[in-house]
Amino acid sequence: MKKVTVFIGSPQKRATYQAVQEFEKNLKSYTEIDFEYVFLSDYHLGTCKGCMVCFTKGEEFCPLKDDRDLLLEKMIHSDGVIFATPNYAFHVTALMKCLLDRMSFVLHRPLFFDKAFTVIVAQGIFGGASIVKYLEFVGRGLGFQVAKGCYLTALEPRTAFEQEKISRKIKKTSLRFYRELMCPTAPIPSFFKLMMFRMSRTSIMKTLDEEYRDYCYYREKGWFESDYYYHTSLGITKKLAGRFFDFLGERMIRLRRG
Ligand SMILES: Cc1cc2nc3c(=O)[nH]c(=O)nc-3n(C[C@H](O)[C@H](O)[C@H](O)COP(=O)(O)O)c2cc1C
Known part of the structure; x- marks a missing residue:
């Protein structure tokens, strides 16, 4: 059975969480999946000090002793990874950015070549498209096989029409991710x-x-x-x-x- 882990950058269990729950339901309708939720707000992750030691000497010399390796282990032991975050001030949340900063050494020494990856962004009004592109770019840099992600305009209260639009986008993203997850070989690079x-x-x-x-x-x-x-x-x-x-x-x- 494939293992999929979602890293959620919202401090709330609202729009992003709901979107991921729908994504999980779709994915499980295609095949059996072991699906794990990782709420970054439940973990202790210090902000990067910029010492560059992870780049030069190695990540084990990082002066911050926290949950970074635990989170990385979860990625290493997954077949598929999802980064899900709300749009805060036209970017990912600080929780999500902190994770990305702390795993920047993987951008130098990529390792997730055999894993599928996608992105879900919840927004109020505007800016989600560029966040999706940004996270997809980071995902490729980390080595993942990236399935195109999506952003959702998740204003409350939500009309039935808005909810339908959101569900359609999540369905398409789930299907793209599922295809990547089931792909047996790493592709010829672009x-x-x-x-x-x-x-x-x-x-x-x-x-x-x-x-x-x-x-x-x-x-x-x-x-x-x-x-x-x-x-x-x-x-x-x-x-x-x-x-x-x-x-x-x-x-x-x-x-x-x-
Ligand atoms: C601090 C903060 C900053 C935000 N900045 C933006 C923004 O720049 N653009 C936007 O469209 N929505 C913005 N929003 C709205 C959230 O992206 C939106 O409500 C989203 O659905 C929240 O996801 P959540 O319910 O999973 O926490 C912001 C919300 C907060 C709390």
């Missing part, structure tokens, strides 16, 4: 994803050394030699594009050196 991998690894290879966790991580994973983060069949065009991105990466480093 040109953009390939570029991000090749240029990041060139930068790490040429500017860092064994003193840095990113460098050791890439070396241990074999990423300095591989075509992509995971084994994939790139085909001739993407193989050539990969070499071009390596060249671009090296050129950028030469330009930085002046």
